[in-house]
Amino acid sequence: MKTQVAIIGGGPSGLLLGQLLHKQGIDAVVLERKTRDYVLGRIRAGILETGLVDLMRRAGVSERMDRESFVHDGTVISSGDVQFEINFKELTGQHVVVYGQTELTRDLYDAREASGAQTVFNAENVQIHGADNDTPYVTYDVEGNQQRLDCDYVAGCDGFHGVSRKTIPETIRNDYEKVYPFGWLGILSETPPVHEELIYANSDRGFALCSMRNDNLSRYYIQCSLTDSPEDWSDEAFWDELKRxxxxxxxxKLVTGPSIEKSIAPLRSFVTEPMRWGRLFLCGDAAHIVPPTGAKGLNTAASDIHYLFEGLRQFYSNGDATGLDTYSERALARIWKAERFSWWMTNLLHRFPEQSGFDLKMQRAEIEFLRSNREAQMVLAQNYVGLPY
Structure with a gap:
């Protein structure tokens, strides 16, 4: 089998790239290790920057998102019982959109199936060959039978644990990582949101976040120990701690109810450089991870897809490889800014085990400066709604 672009990973970034390429008349095959139902069963955040919303519209997959999503013009920051709003609309003229990543992925799968573009599910033992020469190909197993996919380029959209990043030799690859000493315990509940905007809360007991999916589906998080497991937390214990x-x-005014999903996510900052090796390009979690505090995970993947799509479009339109040659440099320039913002938000709002009395005073001073300074609020708002591509 042969295609122009082999996309490894059938999550939202791989599917979005595939749909953008299809609209441009560029052939791509998506290889996914699991089934469609498995991918759609993963619960992820759903705060979309303007850039990602525009990409979905450009890909022709925005109808349901435009109809059902929630526009958020700001967010609330609290410290103890003191709270204040950061008004994105007023400060930047932009907003963010709340639309579940599961629903966005479902829309992309539906569009891909309707277009007749090929997706291979249950593709196991994926291996990338010849990425450092002009004739790359990918091998994979389906039901025990090895298959081969010849291609011009490979897009590695297969996440942190995928094969794509590991294909780049360690002598070439540089990894940068910070692991945080806590996790987020999150629950999903069929309850109305406690507030019309998201609430990021700093407290003496640790961080908390109040988010939502729709009018009767809410997502809540609390900072927890990495040694905790979801089974350690009853619903009642979670709600009691969130209220504190x-x-x-x-x-x-918080409405509580049974959780329909409960999980713990560790927090890390991670970047690998370069994001290109020969004809292999890394996108999204395959190249970088951000702590979820700044809502950048899916959005940083979208910026990668923007740069890679533009490079591929340019190459297949007129043979100009400039966009592909500069992909890693351009993508990383924006990624490190998003990493900085997520790192800053995490340090601003969480309790760290080693924090001294001085550290806590500095954290409170930083929050107070943000509360009282319009320019500081503008910087936060610019980063939150998304820096330009």
Missing amino acids: RIPAEMAD
Whole structure:
């Protein structure tokens, strides 16, 4: 089998690249290790920057998103019982959109199936060959039978644990990582959101976040120990702890209910360089991870897809490889800025085990400066709605 672009990974970044390429008349085959149902069963965040929303529209997959998503013009920051709003619309003229990543992925799968573009599910033992020469190909197994996919280029959209990054020799690859000493315990509940905007809460007991999926589906998080497991936390214990960490005004009107999903996510910052090796290009979690505090995970993947798609479009349109040759440099320039913002938000709002009294005073001073300074709020807002591509 032969294609122009082999896309490894059938998550949202791989599917978005595939759909953009299809609209441009560029053939791509998506290889996914699991089934469609498995991919759609993964619960992920759903805060979309303007750039990602525009890419979905450009890919022709925005109809349901435009109809069902929630526009958010700002967010609330709290410290103890003190709270203040960062108004994105007023400060930047832009907003973010809340639309579940599962639903975005479903839309992309539906569009791909409707177009007749090829997706191979249950593709195991994927290996990338010849990425450092002009004739790359990918081998994989389906039901025990090895298959070969010849291609011009390979897009590695297969996540942190995928094969794509590991294909780049260690003598060439540089990895940068910070692991945080806590995780996020998150639950999904069929309850109305406690507030119309997201609430990022700093408290003496640790961080908390109040988010939502729709009018009757809410997502809540609390900072927890890495030694905890979801089974350690009953629903009642979770709700009690959340109420202790958010402003009393919000805690009093919080509607609780049974959790329909509960999980713990560790936090890390990670970047690998370069993001290109020969004809292999890394995208999204295959190349970088951000802590979820700044809502950048899916959005940083989208910026990678933008740069790679533009490079491929340019090459197949007129043979100009400039966009492909500069892909890693351009993608990383934006990624490191998103990493900085996510790192800053994480340090601003969490409790760290080693924090001294001085550290806590500095953290409170930083929050107070943000509360009282419009220019500081503007910087946060610019980063949150998304830096330009």
